[in-house]
Amino acid sequence: MCASGSDVLMLLTGCGSNSLSNAVLYSGDRGETWERLALPADASGWQTDAVRLLGELPENGIALYGLNPKATGLDGLLVAWDGVLACFPSLSYDTGPQAVPAQLALEDYDGDGADELAAMLCTGTGTGVNVWSLYVFEQDGRALTLGGMLDADDVAAAELGLPAGRYVGSQVYFGTEGDGLRIFLGVTDDRGLNDIGELTGAVRYDGQTLSLNPAELTYQEIA
Structure with a gap:
């Protein structure tokens, strides 16, 4: 209820x-x-x-x-x-005024032999802003539970291994690649005006949490 x-x-x-x-x-x-x-x-x-x-x-x-x-x-x-x-x-999700379809994927993300549902939803848009959240759900035939989540606040607070003077910008996306989960971030500098780089890599799910490992993330400056 x-x-x-x-x-x-x-x-x-x-x-x-x-x-x-x-x-x-x-x-x-x-x-x-x-x-x-x-x-x-x-x-x-x-x-x-x-x-x-x-x-x-x-x-x-x-x-x-x-x-x-x-x-x-x-x-x-x-x-x-x-x-x-x-x-x-x-x-949460972006409640409007325009509908932004969610991306759904069903895979065994934690290797336990059972599929999990990954839901990638837009949670905020605006001028220069496009932010998504990632939710992973578990189902055992009787109950449906939230296994883990990552949103823009979680990402901003995470250790990402970015170079000095580089920060998470206002573009935060999640997606899938094969049977794995991925993150795509816009990266800005001290001025925070425009993205000057991008960070991409794997999102790991262990059955209880979603996490980012700096060793599995790749940063590239935008020319």
């Missing part, structure tokens, strides 16, 4: 792959009355839908949704995976 003030969200989730076993119930009056919120099939109703489709892997029974704070008073993400539905109120 997700709650903020008088706004409450309740999830009813089944155990199978039948999407009809999942339901999202919303109350704007502290649970006095409830309405069922639709899980949209596309992003055509981005401005008005209470729940927004951010991305999906239909062949794997996976869909990622974002709560519309203007419609529900709530923030966060919903993840549906093979009949299991979970709410993550502390996770």
Whole structure:
């Protein structure tokens, strides 16, 4: 259940792959009355839908949704995976005004023999700014949990092995390469006006955290 003030969200989730076993119930009056919120099939109703489709892997029974704070008073993400539905109120996405599709990938990132879901979402845009976050989710058939995350604040605070006078800029991207996760950073100098370099490399997942190793990151000045 997700709650903020008088706004409450309740999830009813089944155990199978039948999407009809999942339901999202919303109350704007502290649970006095409830309405069922639709899980949209596309992003055509981005401005008005209470729940927004951010991305999906239909062949794997996976869909990622974002709560519309203007419609529900709530923030966060919903993840549906093979009949299991979970709410993550502390996770964010760029709520608008334009829809920015998430990138989803399913691989065994920690080598435990089970696939994890990597979700790469835009969390901030503006003039010269394009910032994404990386979330990795685990599913065991009964529960869906957040295994690890990296956002722009985590990256800025990490030891990246950058040269003196070089800092993380306002371009932070995540992606995949083969069966691994990658990071792509714009790098700026003391003035912070424009990117003068880029940092790329592997993101490691150990089943509990996402991490960056300076030895696996490559810095290059932009000519």
